[in-house]
Amino acid sequence: MLTNLAVRDIETLVHPYTNLAVHREVGPLVLERGKGVYVYDVSGKDYIEGMAGLWCTSLGYSNEELCDVAYEQLKKLPFTHIFSGRSHDPAIELAEKLKEIAPVPISKVFYGASGSDANDTQVKLVWYMNNALGRPKKKKIISRLKGYHGVTVASASLTGLPANHTDFDLPLPGILHTSSPHHYRFAQPGESELDFSARLAAELDEMIQREGPDTVAAFIAEPVMGAGGAVTPPEGYFEAINAVLAKYDILFIADEVITGFGRTGEMFGTTTYKMKADTLSCAKALTSAYFPLSAVLINEPVYEVLVDQSRKIGTFGHGNTYAGHPVGCAVAVKTLEIYQRDRIIEHVRKVAPTFLQRLTRLAEHPLVGEARGVGLIGGVELVKDKASKAQFEAKKAVAAKSVSFAQDEGLILRAMGGDRVAFCPPLVITEAEIGEMFDRYERALARTLDWVKA
Numbered sequence: 001m002l003t004n005l006a007v008r009d010i011e012t013l014v015h016p017y018t019n020l021a022v023h024r025e026v027g028p029l030v031l032e033r034g035k036g037v038y039v040y041d042v043s044g045k046d047y048i049e050g051m052a053g054l055w056c057t058s059l060g061y062s063n064e065e066l067c068d069v070a071y072e073q074l075k076k077l078p079f080t081h082i083f084s085g086r087s088h089d090p091a092i093e094l095a096e097k098l099k100e101i102a103p104v105p106i107s108k109v110f111y112g113a114s115g116s117d118a119n120d121t122q123v124k125l126v127w128y129m130n131n132a133l134g135r136p137k138k139k140k141i142i143s144r145l146k147g148y149h150g151v152t153v154a155s156a157s158l159t160g161l162p163a164n165h166t167d168f169d170l171p172l173p174g175i176l177h178t179s180s181p182h183h184y185r186f187a188q189p190g191e192s193e194l195d196f197s198a199r200l201a202a203e204l205d206e207m208i209q210r211e212g213p214d215t216v217a218a219f220i221a222e223p224v225m226g227a228g229g230a231v232t233p234p235e236g237y238f239e240a241i242n243a244v245l246a247k248y249d250i251l252f253i254a255d256e257v258i259t260g261f262g263r264t265g266e267m268f269g270t271t272t273y274k275m276k277a278d279t280l281s282c283a284k285a286l287t288s289a290y291f292p293l294s295a296v297l298i299n300e301p302v303y304e305v306l307v308d309q310s311r312k313i314g315t316f317g318h319g320n321t322y323a324g325h326p327v328g329c330a331v332a333v334k335t336l337e338i339y340q341r342d343r344i345i346e347h348v349r350k351v352a353p354t355f356l357q358r359l360t361r362l363a364e365h366p367l368v369g370e371a372r373g374v375g376l377i378g379g380v381e382l383v384k385d386k387a388s389k390a391q392f393e394a395k396k397a398v399a400a401k402s403v404s405f406a407q408d409e410g411l412i413l414r415a416m417g418g419d420r421v422a423f424c425p426p427l428v429i430t431e432a433e434i435g436e437m438f439d440r441y442e443r444a445l446a447r448t449l450d451w452v453k454a
């Protein structure tokens with residue numbers, strides 16, 4: 001029986017990333033409030049937010065300091081744009097802080113409002129820069145199958161998932177995809193992680209050779225693939241990729257939209273995996289999701305090209321109204337202050353062993369083929385047969401079923417293609433809450449097994 005709110009939802013909303021035919025029958029989960037790592041629906045039922053919203057509410061719910069700073073900024077100056085040389089204190093302070101903590105030398109910060117627009121900015125910067133440098137052929141960008149970089153036309157092209165391409169006439173020409181570095185699923189029998197990494201780097205090298213090194217401008221990667229299934233890179237992967245990119249003078253864009261600000265147990269995933277990135281895209285935990293804000297961190301050579309072009313042709317013609325929104329910047333400054341003051345990264349390192357121990361214990365379950373993670377992000381892959389790694393039929397949607405049982409048990413998770421389920425709780429989660437989260441998922445898995453067998 002649908003509630004009144006559910007009926008009104010169905011009558012009015014088109015939900016992103018939702019099977020709308022199913023939604024029309026079952027209706028939404030309507031959440032009302034949150035506290036710490038818990039959210040509550042309109043009936044008062046509690047759920048552990050095992051996905052930190054969408055990989056983003058790193059400081060959990062109802063953080064009074066973030067609410068206060070947003071309110072104060074709203075009262076003082078709710079909006080000013082930063083076009084045409086205008087600026088404001090929170091935008092400047094935040095950029096200073098980001099430069100200070102960036103994992104690679106960064107010269108300047110370009111703001112946006114979402115991870116997708118940050119990655120669109122990256123694409124446009126690459127194209128603009130190579131035009132300016134008189135290399136109009138050097139425009140191709142390589143990303144990875146199962147990588148996720150957003151949904152706008154350029155960032156959806158970078159994304160390596162069929163659902164973002166099929167029926168949208170994407171990817172754009174000049175955006176190419178190399179193999180996913182998921183060892184469990186794509187390594188050859190008996191192939192070590194190091195050998196797999198070397199093979200993928202050789203494949204990238206061949207792709208660049210085939211396309212012509214003078215036509216390939218950039219490579220983009222998430223340190224840990226999020227929507228591709230919370231996939232951590234195999235040993236030696238980014239070291240091998242770094243070497244290929246350096247050989248052909250190819251810009252390395254790190255998509256830190258999920259991994260930025262402590263998720264992997266370091267401030268940035270770039271550091272965890274020794275990625276020699278040139279530029280970074282950040283969003284989500286930048287404001288702990290209390291306000292939509294993204295930041296592209298660019299290096300000095302890219303910035304110098306922008307200045308030089310401004311001298312020659314005038315305005316750099318890119319940016320959106322809400323880029324560097326004062327409320328978002330004020331919230332982000334406070335968020336970064338809290339990360340440092342409350343030693344959030346130390347906290348992640350302290351609780352990560354419990355998280356990873358409970359996560360990997362899931363692999364003992366008959367349905368779980370693989371469990372992998374780092375810091376406070378991880379995933380499992382559900383399989384029909386553990387020995388052969390055979391998958392269930394996609395339309396059976398076994399992972400989605402386990403996530404719906406989890407929701408019944410009071411835990412919000414996310415199912416992804418290939419029957420993968422991600423765990424990405426708020427960074428402030430305690431060891432006891434981690435235990436409760438996995439207890440709830442273990443109950444959900446038991447129910448999933450009964451359902452599969454029935």
Ligand code: PLP
Binds near residue numbers: 054148149150
């Ligand atoms: N990049 C990564 C790695 C992401 O996970 C996401 C979203 O989940 C994006 C980019 C796109 O961000 P947004 O949804 O804010 O546009």
